[in-house]
Amino acid sequence: MPRVSDAYLAARRTQVLDAVRACVDRDGLQGATMEGIIQLSGLSTGTVYKYIRSKEEGIEAAMSTALDGLTAELLPHLTADPLPPPPVLVAQLTGTLERFAERESYSLPRVALHGWSAALSNPGLLEKTAPAYRAFRELLTAAATTWQENGELPADAVPSEVAAALLSLLMGFAAQQALLADTSAREHARGFAALFAAGAPAAPAAP
Template identity: 75%
Template structure:
């Protein structure tokens, strides 16, 4: 019998988690069911249950893995050496969020908003996702320390405050793009350029 490879198992798991996201996008957290997830996955009932034991577990895995993936593709922009100015980095992060969220089967932006709502009443989901947001905020903090040392932020800037604010702006972008169709990452990038214009001038 041919050996089942790790790549094959990972692909099937991703197929199941994509079905979870598509079901949540289509039906919301309350309306999503295992039957709906199974139907959207294109896999057998037994196969789906090999990867998730129920809807709640599937939602936790789908949200967590999406955040893991997004953090991985954003990491290079926050750890570059030398680190570009704030407006450039934040513009790239905005574009990365928008590109990462594009899927034919579902809107990852809307799924994220559903996930935030669910985390308020699901300790397990909050426990799975909150550390990822905190870790990303730490990356923004480290970037703020660098920007302050470079003179791109005021001398009295508190890196913790800057990191908290920037995370809120990125989360707000997700919410705005999920709810409104007349906004884009490029618009966000131009906004960051305007907000950080004084800092950029101070460096030159």
């Protein structure tokens, strides 16, 4: 019997986890079932159970892998040298988030919103996802430190506080996409740029 390739196995796992996300988007976390996941996957029951042993395991894997994938997409912007100024970086991050969230069979922002709600009462899910958010906030802290060193943030700014505010902006963008679906990355970037300009110190008068 020919050996199944790693690429094939990875593709089937992705197919199963996409079915988990689609089921959560359609039915909610409480309403999602293994039967629904199997139906949406288009795979046999035995095949699905090879990759996830329960709905809970599938949800944890679906949430954590989506976070890992998004972080990998955002990382090049946060580690660019030179680092772009705050309004440009925010435009890059929100634009990348918007493109990453595009899915044919489900809304990834809605799935994320379900996940945030569930993590409050599910220690296993919180344990799986919270480290990714903390790690991303640390990357934002490093970016804020660089901006401060470049004179793009006030000298008395606290980089970790700037990072917390930026993470809230990005999570809030995802929440608006999930709840209202009437805002865009471009609009968020323009709004942030306007706020950033409004809060910037006035340029010194010409001698």
